[in-house]
Amino acid sequence: MAGSRSGALAWWLQFPAPLREVASLRLIGSVGAGAVLYLTPLVFHQEAFSASSVTLGLAIAALAGTLGRFLSGLLLDRGVNCGVPVLLACFAALAADSNLFAARSFPAYAQGQVLMGIAMGLYWPAIELAVPLGCASGSGPIPSARGFALARSADAAGVALGALIGALLASRGQLRGIYLLDMICLSTMVLLLLLRRLPDPPARSVNTGNGAAPRWRQWLPPLLPVLLITLLATALPALMQSALPLDLVRGGLRRAAMPAGLGALLIGLQLGLLLLLQWPLGQWLARRPVATGLALSLACFALGTATLALSALFSQGLWLVALAQGPLALGLAAFLPTATEAVIELTPAEHQGVAMALFSQCFAISSLVAPPLAGLALDHQGHGSGLWLLFALLCLPGLQLARRLRPEASAG
Secondary structure (H helix, E strand, O other), rough: OOOHHHHHHHHHHHHHHHHHHHHHHHHHHHHHHHHHHHHHHHHHHHOOOOOHHHHHHHHHHHHHHHHHHHHHHHHHHHHOOOOHHHHHHHHHHHHHHHHHHHOOOHHHHHHHHHHHHHHHHHHHHHHHHHHHHHOOOOOOOHHHHHHHHHHHHHHHHHHHHHHHHHHHHHOOOOOOOOHHHHHHHHHHHHHHHHOOOOOOOOOOOOOOOHHHHHHHHHHHHHHHHHHHHHHHHHHHHHHHHHHHHHHHOOOOOOOOOOOOOHHHHHHHHHHHHHHHHHHHHHHHHOOHHHHHHHHHHHHHHHHHHHHHHOOOOOOOHHHHHHHHHHHHHHHHHHHHHHHHHHHHHHHOOHHHHHHHHHHHHHHHHHHOOOOOOOHHHHHOOOOOHHHHHHHHHHHHHHHHHHHHHHHHHHHH
């Protein structure tokens, strides 16, 4: 026992202290976020909101998130410490949790989602930029790829734990307690940020030279397949947070409706698998072309969503829903570390900032578009089998796009 503890401590201490602080913040923040993001649809399903109303609120949050992301980027480009947008995000999320905890009407729900979207938009650019800055600082700098693997593992651990705590609250009939859990996590983050600063971004220089326009035509076309794949792949987490909880509690063609607690446990199963797979799979894919990771993720998404569609046809479809969580978690674990690396490999160093901004917006667009369309499909069909089958079919042309990346990725 003592040996395993010392081994875990040695593994943790191999990372620079600033990176460990960033990972700790991400872990704490993800506990509350995991419960809120995945279980909010169940809260307002219990309030008899339609699927369209619930998913519209999530789309409103995504739209507000684009504004928050823009503001965060402006602050960071002016050399503001990474902790400032994260602090602002914490305060916005605390206000959102207060609104959502008491919300019983759609306007109150929408107001809470706007605040939550702004918080997420402020948070992600800053906490992502803090990772490579944390890798480069301290007494022992490390490659940023390893730092991102640690950060995403911390995210996965926090989200899985938060979803499981939310499932426990749901089973006790106290589902709105997820907002109190998030408020505790956010308050802890505020305290840690006030005690110790995150790294400062480097000073930015503005390039005013000629010839910028032709360079867009050189680097943007090879990047477009990655952006299209990202639009498709990032729609899946948005659907997991919005459509899947509603599909489970409403039932399929023959699959019975599930209690909210059981549905939350199934979502927690996927997040737990993601936690187990994230670090080893990310390390394995780091030694292979980016096309391999992207193709693996899309194949797994197709298999997982096709299984979800099939589950609606059986009275014992619960087992197929559980089975689908494996490939879905594998696909997410493959996509998360690979897509960012693909953007870096396919973009010249002087344009990587703009490329990462375009990449980040794909997440916002997917979250804005996918949930409302899914809500309309659920309300129209009464089940999610058509939605999941459509997603599985869309993954097939995505696989063709991934194959097109192989020459450019290998060349990098």
